[in-house]
Amino acid sequence: MKRSLLLLTLCVVTFPVIASHIVGGEFEIRYISSNRYEVRLILYFDLQNGNPGAQDDFANARIFRKRDNRFMQDVFLPLDSISRVSYTQPECSNGEIQTNKLIYKTTVTFSDSQYGDAQGYYIVWERCCRNYNSKGLINIVSAEPPPGVIDYPTAAGQTFYLEFPPVVKDGKPFINSTPRLFPPLNDYACPNKFYYADFAGTDVDGDSLAYTLVTPLNTHTAEAIPSAGPASAPYPLVTWQSPFNLTNIVGGAPDLKVTSDGLLTVTPTLQGLFVFAVKCEEYRKGVKLGEVRRDFQMLVVDACPVADPPQILGKKLTDGSFTYDKTMNVTFSNTVSDANRCIEVQVSDPDALKSSDGFMENVTIKAIPLGFKKDVSGILPSITSVTLTSTNPTKTFQICFDECPYIEGPFTIGIVAFDDACSLPYFDTLKVLVNITPPVNHNPYYVTSNITSSITEGSALRKWLIKAVDEDFDVMTQVIVPGIGVDLASAGMSFKSLGQVGDTLFTEFTWDPRCDVYNFTSRTNFDIMLQVEDKDDCNFNHPDQMKINLNILLPGNSKPIIFSPELTNNSPLIDTVNLERKVNESLTFHVNGHDDDKDKIVLTGTGKDFSLATYSITFPGDADVENVSSLFTWNITCDNVNLDAKDEFTFHFIVSDNENKCRFHYSDTLVVNVTVTPPDNTAPELFISSVNPELLLSTDNHLAVTLGQQIDLSLNGFDYDTSPHADLLQLKLLSATGNVQPEGYTFADAEGLGNVQSPFTWKPECDIFTNGVYENDYVFTFLVSDNRCFNEKGDTIDVNIKIKDVDGSDTEFLPPNVITPNGDLKNDFFAMIKRDAVTGELKNILPLDNCTGHFEGIVIYNRWGREIFTSADREFKWYAPGEASGIYYYLIKYSNKEYKGVVSVSYWDDESQAQR
Template structure:
């Protein structure tokens, strides 16, 4: 094979191999739609976000990108300004208007890619403005109204103005289109949805339909490293469809220019993509735009009849006539009206709601909000009472109120509306009344319980509330509570305060109680103030003991008293406490780092109100030697708000026996048989062998000859060594105690 042909063959094979590798990405059809969003944060910082709507049923998991790149260009010149990697930060399901209408064939996820960016004034100041683009392929393969949907891409696109105008910072955030839903449409039925957005800057928003952008990404390169500059190609419509007829319907898809309300009565089944553009204006000057692509699935639905609602006017056979009748409400007159609502469909769940047209609260009430008709055991018609509150005040104007009945049909409920015109003069109203059972003056000490009742009534039977506040304090912060019960047209509050130590910070607490009503949103209140005086004085308790306390006026206690006893010796002491305020007293004895019982100590207290006593006993043992002394803290503690404990610290030590000079014998004459100096012994008064004391005890004695060989060993403190028949000469001894003390010397065996 010629070299040129071989090279061509190899290159062709590599290209085919690469295309095979790219094939899964080319088949990654998943995009439902989406939009870009740019929000000003502070200074030159903005938050750039991409909302990508993902087909969770048909979309391939491999198409769920962890990151996408947004590119920013200058309009007019298409100069590339910035490429921004946007990481995936959120992944949630898009909800349905009516969850009961959920279909498993239509599940959409909202993927949010976002990152803060800096748009510096010296860089982004072109009067042409700028645009942002993200390119990704491919769209949902099941789309019915465009050519080759599985190979069609989407270019997410928005425009924004310069961040500096006329030498001044110009801040702007793009409008946010209302979040989409997963709703589907029924063939032959009107579908509507509000895509109207919100603008944080208060700019004017205008909506229109546009052909979705395709761009430069494709099945071979579905995810470019960055977007290409404009212009971007658009998707191609099938049949006779166009930008003004994106979904076959009667009427076809339309959007409210100022409201953003989408409407269509689809005539064909299928999955249809559509594009919406939201353009923002400030003081008549165009700032920019944001685009959203989305999909609408049209399915066959069961026939659904429209529900009906009628309003009955008292003393009249004919129902309320919209546009002709006006309800005129006067004080003392009838304020309730009958509503009847029904539906021709079997087992139809109906819901009544009220929507004010040209006013806000207060709204009238409905006795029945929902119910089911035309099912076994249920009526064909439901009846509800519409009642206007006595305080309803139209202030001389005609208020319009929509009474709406909706069924539970899918995909969207059908509705019927009666628009009611009403004028109303409110009933005259008086302020609430408030009284208390508290007997003044109220005085309390810590531990006392204060209770009294408050009774609130309203001459007009308006709903009332009972509130409790404190002047300069929070009642809950000091433990005060107000529980309320309503009965027989009155509201009763039970005030309860178990006065505790939190109250001693102030001598006087003023509790303010308010009975309030708000007819016609006009607050009317009556206030009652009840003072509580706190009486609290605390004198320190007195501790009597054999241990000295701090000197008068001294800020520091004296050094601990030291008490010494020999091993086996006993020490006892009695302590007594007295409190003139008769507070509960507690006497305690606590060892520093040791347990009293383990150290041979006991403390038996007798505690009580105003008086306490205790007996301490110590039998000296080696535990005190091991711990190098025992420190005990005796405390007289009072149970009160500002306790002033009395403390004594005592140190207990064991007296060590005297250790005289060690003067052992150094010559023995066992061979003279004169019963004098026959033995080498140490445990006697004469030789003054150190006494055994706790951890320091005789361990052993060893005797060695001059060659270092041991000739004798004993662990008996009262040993007697007669030389063991060894020849006369000098021998060496070593004495060891258990605390590692050693004594060395020589002993000579003489003839």
């Protein structure tokens, strides 16, 4: 037995342990019913290099939308089964490769609403790791990542990837199952020996499959399973080890290639473990539906014994020897008997003459179609395998063909002889071009001419007799070619087979053209194609067709008209009206409909993309014979519109005639576009006045205040709008600023319908002054605003207040210095008073108290320094009771200063002697 190349399918599956274990695999999606699909993940696991802990119990895949990589859903796939991958020839195995096939699967529902995007979707799963370079992998970079390291560029993970189409197209269900790839061959290859593998998959929908080699996909991170889950596209590619690349995958001569129909071939020159990937694309009617990727590992080891391929030669039955090598042509007329519609092939193998092979070799022949797809195994004899020996080194097989060719015209069949070389059989092929004339057959044909007719609605039942003939008296079948797009029965049409008599097939076609019985609303013209086919010996398709073109002439019907007395001046020619209304206004108009045929008509009104009830709009509509009318009413208020969200409203008023005899829907439409604008609004006014008569506001609202004076202001707002109701006014203090932030004032925001009032009070104290500055400027801004929706207005007033400290200057402070307490009631006491020269009133002359300092008291001393009088009263009076004439000293104390002086006490009678 010879040793040959071992091919392993490479699949991407996630496992929770980082290990070099993944050999290959792919996704599959199979249609079940309705919107239910079975999703499969197939993983090929390396038993020799893999960690058993990396064989997971489940996988979490993820689906994205192709158009924008939008996440759709996660797919949980539990482990369903585990099986061993077999060798092509188990006796060739010395344990170089041992592979398990793991299948994870679940059932998923893909809803029409969620999976209807025309560009389709993709499902992915990311997993680390491929086999490492230390395990013999030589054509890509694949190093073992250190524990816990996520960003490790030299690590090589695998992304399993499958694209699939939407489940609905053009509003109809779109059913599709993705390709199902054949299991990988668990075989090895040897240097300089030709290797092949049939990779072609199957598609249950009959879709076309095309294959190409691609660079394998890597993963986004070096995590065993990405903690964030599978990421969306794009996906990184693996890094090729120099000098390998996509055109030099294994260093073969020639290198690895795949045909468009899935045949892998290579003659390797290097030993080692190689990674490559194949992309299988799925097409239906020339349109790509999706794709699936499968990665592979190929092991090349120098373990194949020297062997020679078998040889197959051919000859016609009338030939004396086997002279055809590689190709031959044969032709059979339809008069040749079954026994003579044959060829003979002879197989031999040099290995049957070698002692190293025990002077024997097993050879098997197979038949394969070339250029077409059909089962051609029926041409082979019942026994197709033989053991060649040194005494019987050749074997002859007879290949016989049926009287009916597999396809019309010449076809080519390959007769292949395989030996039992390791690990893959060597083979030789004889290509036979076969030209078989099938039995004579006359094609069926219609003797009835094409039917073209226009029929007035309500006419009597029409019948046509249709005849088809087959001159061979073959059984004929007749069908309606799909594509008419209407149910014939709903249009009053029917076909009734009257059976076949001799060579003629009779069919009766009837049409009942009554529109009050049958529905012609979807179409009035019908193109029908009939097709007749016979059942000949070879089942070749040569049908004949006839056309039936029918047209129904419907009774006339006047379309209803729609108009508005107020909006269109009763003219039905105006179909669009543009209006503008303000909030707090009303919109009222009539909509009328008329039908000249006096059919029953229906009048309806709707809002475009909104409900009338949402905006408190009434339009009851109407239904009657010949004439209809309804009143549209809309009181536009702040309660039923929100101009910030919508200010343009389109109304469709439709009058319909759908109860005419033929049930056709006739209608006329009036479109009314209404733009709603904010309501009219007169701005409120704000007035301010000072309640304290000592403090008067200037015309520009300035107020000068001396500390100690109380500020009393009255704020009044008034609004002139009363329709549909008085506006709600809000009065508030917008801002209060100053060189020192004002504090201690009182003002409360207020509300009122039509008018509003609120007082402002403030009696500032010394604590308003800071940093030695005793004059502050303040600005208070008040606002009154209304609540008229979408057009709020207001009025503001700025009040400028200047507050100064009390003037406590002593520039004019001149205390008296003489008193005459002699009882004449003139100048009898010492006090800080002075008579005003103008009014004659007495007033205190002490400096005024302010924030800088205030009066604390007075103390009077005699000449010996004894305190004889004290008072804390600014209005003190000292009569010097019992004191002798003479000089006395006084001390006037303020919190921040003192005044010292003398006063003379004299008891003279002469007032002129008193000094002041």
